Amino acid sequence: MPPRKRIGDILLENGFITEAQLQVALEEQKKTGELLGSILFGLGFISQKALFKVLSATQQDSRDAPGREDPGQEVPEEIDYLVQQSSAIFQKNADLHKAELDSPHSPLVNLVEKILINGIRRGATDVHINPDVKGVRIRYRVDGVLHHGMFLPSKLLNPVVSRIKVMGRMNIAETRVPQDGGAEFFYKNRGLDLRISSFPVLGGENIVIRILDKSQVLVGLESLGFLDDDIDRINEALALPYGMILVTGPTGSGKTTTLYSFLSMINSVSRNMFTIEDPVEYHLTLARQAQVNVKAGLTFATGLRSILRQDPDVILVGEMRDSETAELAVRAALTGHLVFSTLHTNDAVSTIVRLTDIGIDPFLVSSTLDTIVAQRLARVLCPQCKEPLLEDDPAYRAIGADQKNQVLYRSTGCRSCDNSGFKGRTVIYEILKVDRRIRELINSRASIDDIRNAAIENGFRGMSEIGLKKVRQGITTLEEVRSIVRTAL
Numbered sequence: 118m119p120p121r122k123r124i125g126d127i128l129l130e131n132g133f134i135t136e137a138q139l140q141v142a143l144e145e146q147k148k149t150g151e152l153l154g155s156i157l158f159g160l161g162f163i164s165q166k167a168l169f170k171v172l173s174a175t176q177q178d179s180r181d182a183p184g185r186e187d188p189g190q191e192v193p194e195e196i197d198y199l200v201q202q203s204s205a206i207f208q209k210n211a212d213l214h215k216a217e218l219d220s221p222h223s224p225l226v227n228l229v230e231k232i233l234i235n236g237i238r239r240g241a242t243d244v245h246i247n248p249d250v251k252g253v254r255i256r257y258r259v260d261g262v263l264h265h266g267m268f269l270p271s272k273l274l275n276p277v278v279s280r281i282k283v284m285g286r287m288n289i290a291e292t293r294v295p296q297d298g299g300a301e302f303f304y305k306n307r308g309l310d311l312r313i314s315s316f317p318v319l320g321g322e323n324i325v326i327r328i329l330d331k332s333q334v335l336v337g338l339e340s341l342g343f344l345d346d347d348i349d350r351i352n353e354a355l356a357l358p359y360g361m362i363l364v365t366g367p368t369g370s371g372k373t374t375t376l377y378s379f380l381s382m383i384n385s386v387s388r389n390m391f392t393i394e395d396p397v398e399y400h401l402t403l404a405r406q407a408q409v410n411v412k413a414g415l416t417f418a419t420g421l422r423s424i425l426r427q428d429p430d431v432i433l434v435g436e437m438r439d440s441e442t443a444e445l446a447v448r449a450a451l452t453g454h455l456v457f458s459t460l461h462t463n464d465a466v467s468t469i470v471r472l473t474d475i476g477i478d479p480f481l482v483s484s485t486l487d488t489i490v491a492q493r494l495a496r497v498l499c500p501q502c503k504e505p506l507l508e509d510d511p512a513y514r515a516i517g518a519d520q521k522n523q524v525l526y527r528s529t530g531c532r533s534c535d536n537s538g539f540k541g542r543t544v545i546y547e548i549l550k551v552d553r554r555i556r557e558l559i560n561s562r563a564s565i566d567d568i569r570n571a572a573i574e575n576g577f578r579g580m581s582e583i584g585l586k587k588v589r590q591g592i593t594t595l596e597e598v599r600s601i602v603r604t605a606l
């Protein structure tokens with residue numbers, strides 16, 4: 118066995134590349150004999166920065182690897198200093214000068230950078246900058262819940278907002294209408310996409326920055342929380358030459374993440390892959406990605422029509438918002454394409470009925486739809502501070518667990534989880550495979566209940582079952598599952 122770890126394995130372990138990408142690169146290496154690192158770079162799977170980092174760190178331990186780190190929290194003295202410095206400047210001159218808004222030496226620029234970095238360290242998906250009566254409140258959304266950050270003096274609102282607008286290439290002079298902007302932000306070798314939105318409210322402009330971490334998306338289904346048996350079933354569906362695979366759930370339930378993870382598993386040089394999205398959230402190598410642009414006339418429907426003339430094999434339609442898009446997507450699946458999309462439905466079975474309700478012929482639905490994944494995200498108990506529930510806790514009875522063989526946990530809170538008791542999230546889902554029996558039921562326009570009963574007879578497990586399983590495994594709590602799954606538990 119090799120005495121030293123190979124570069125491909127190290128990159129894989131550290132999440133820089135996926136198994137699928139490694140395979141593509143190894144395949145390429147067989148043909149060209151080039152160094153694996155340069156092939157990965159050439160294919161665009163990895164940045165030069167990341168490559169250098171890994172090459173130079175091969176002797177060090179993997180603590181250096183990017184990923185979620187200890188929150189470590191804000192360094193108060195440093196922030197205080199920047200706030201003081203910035204305040205002093207904006208005391209003197211109400212007008213903002215270009216250098217203060219754009220120079221790397223400006224305390225204001227550094228302050229805004231700190232605000233963002235604090236969010237990234239905490240694992241925030243969104244940073245909120247709220248004008249408040251007494252000052253500027255910074256808040257971070259972590260695992261779906263808002264947490265407090267620092268509080269800045271009121272006089273810093275306009276400078277901070279202006280700096281953020283400069284980053285997002287937005288209009289600083291316009292403060293009365295909402296604006297959208299975007300920026301790239303580098304932190305510890307990670308390229309993060311910032312989507313910035315401003316909205317005028319009483320007291321100033323409210324800013325929300327969505328942080329998209331491209332390096333976090335291409336993770337395997339296992340780390341998203343899918344269980345082994347189900348991963349096998351998903352793999353079967355992904356191996357299909359054509360048909361439709363849908364991921365459904367409310368806003369922010371992880372649909373896009375799951376879909377990208379699917380696509381990265383079939384991402385290969387031999388299949389022509391297209392996406393039409395609103396907006397494109399992550400870059401997929403070897404796929405041609407298009408962004409909806411309604412003003413220019415590029416909608417999901419028109420985009421999909423054009424894609425069909427581009428000789429595609431695999432198509433991702435970001436969302437089926439209207440019946441025209443749904444109809445086109447179904448027809449694409451019928452004519453030999455593997456089509457992926459999302460819908461905002463609550464569960465897998467009602468998705469079928471939604472499609473026929475918006476006017477898609479049941480026969481088309483039944484002959485194209487292969488698999489529906491309905492999902493939610495549940496917060497994961499912080500491993501550092503979770504505590505066993507007392508033996509007489511009603512939760513044991515509620516889920517029919519025997520406390521002699523089973524320990525359930527409750528959240529407490531510590532420094533590592535920002536006192537929330539939870540750290541990270543996991544997917545709670547149900548997977549419906551459209552088999553012959555269900556196909557017949559769709560054709561005969563059967564009710565949701567009839568379809569569900571038939572599915573259950575064939576081994577379909579609802580979302581609450583996976584939820585309870587994860588409660589029994591001590592991953593999350595009963596309350597958490599109850600709060601996201603509507604069926605009574």
Ligand SMILES: Nc1ncnc2c1ncn2[C@@H]1O[C@H](COP(=O)(O)OP(=O)(O)OP(=O)(O)O)[C@@H](O)[C@H]1O
Binds near residue numbers: 366367373541
């Ligand atoms: N399985 C998962 N485990 C942990 N975190 C996840 C998982 N799936 C998604 N997330 C995180 O949850 C957030 C929302 O995910 P995502 O954008 O995929 O949701 P969505 O359903 O597509 O949302 P929208 O309806 O806004 O398009 C992201 O920050 C993502 O990183």
Ligand SMILES: [Mg+2]
Binds near residue numbers: 372373374
């Ligand atoms: Mg999405």
Ligand SMILES: [Zn+2]
Binds near residue numbers: 499502532533539
């Ligand atoms: Zn904790």
